[in-house]
Amino acid sequence: MKNHTPTGEPEDFTTSEGLRALLHRLHETGPHAWEHDPIAREVMAYAADKYAALARKHGLDPWEAASAAFDVMRARATRTADDPWGVVTHAVRITCIAEERGQGLLCSTHQARRPHVSAFHDPERLSDRENPLPDYHPAFHYTDADPTEDASLGGSEEACTSAGSAMEDAIALFTLLGWPPHIARAGVEHVCQALALIGNRRSAYETLRRDKHSRALLDISADAWTALLKALLGHPHPSYAATIAGRGVLLRLLIGEPLRVLLRDDDLVLMIALAAPSDGSRS
Known part of the structure; x- marks a missing residue:
């Protein structure tokens, strides 16, 4: 997909070189460039389509993935990267995973990115399982010591x-x-x-x-x-x-x-x- 800049030079933002050039131009144009530039709208529609499958895999809307792509495209590290699309894809994947974990853990995406939070399992209602909680949870299991063991018979x-x-x-x-x-x-x-x-x-x-x-x-x-x-x-x-x-x-x-x-x-x-x-x- 090629679009022409005000100078007449084509920008193929589907490639990493074209995306880098577009990001540099939007950055130099000013803070309202993303709002008014027609090519910026096209690149966001392209990102929504590009990451639609990834978003659906994590139970999200394609435009939620496009929003994550928008956030990372404005970063300096993306403009200066060797492979801008690779950076965007990696960041969108991490954000989708964090969004899914955040929804499961009932916490914010920012918290879900932290390893000590994401390590927990999703909350469960007691009624979500067919068997009562004491039947399967080890915290409720206790049995008397085997009386045949030496220690329980007071052998030592x-x-x-x-x-x-x-x-x-x-x-x-x-x-x-x-x-x-x-x-x-x-x-x-x-x-x-x-x-x-x-x-x-x-x-x-x-x-x-x-x-x-x-x-x-x-x-x-x-x-x-x-x-x-x-x-x-x-x-x-x-x-x-x-x-x-x-x-x-x-x-x-x-x-x-x-x-x-x-x-x-x-x-x-x-x-x-x-x-x-x-x-x-x-x-």
Whole structure:
């Protein structure tokens, strides 16, 4: 495509040499050259047609790609480049990718160009998938340790030390929250022994929940017994498995949570304190 300049010289802006000459002339003409020059309008129509397929590939309108081409054509680096059309094509491709990522990430194109932002996946609604979120997201998956493994059976001295320390911290927690020391120690030790024998927190909870003999020996009410089991072993319902309430005090201590963190758990503290039995008598 050839057009004649005011001097009569042809400009074939479909080639890199012709585009360079056109860009230099428009730059020298002044800031309103792109608005009034007929060849400038033609080159923009040519750019829209040239990059239409690239724009559609990224879900954009061809004139959005032409707008990106217009922005880069006005840059000095494009006018002085060895291959101006190559520079324009590369810039339009990057802009189209950034526009698509920006629409997917619900952010601006400028932000989508940044690697630490574009690395994220597009947001999803919880209803976009057929299966519920807890069924496939690893953050909601938690299972008890295999009781056949050496570490879970307390085969090492380090494991025994950790378990013993967790038990003592659990006793201290109940004592600090108003439980008589001898009841707190007897209750926590009994639950730990049952857990070691059964090897699964949920199964241990169900077994101990029906153990009226142990509750009678501790001489505590059913509410206090239930609170003791929930606090130590966690809430038994599967929907609580990956939550703090489902983990229980013993597991939280074993994975490294200190006693001061447990004392800042208002729900846990309230449950234990309200269920505290009176010293030496059934509440």
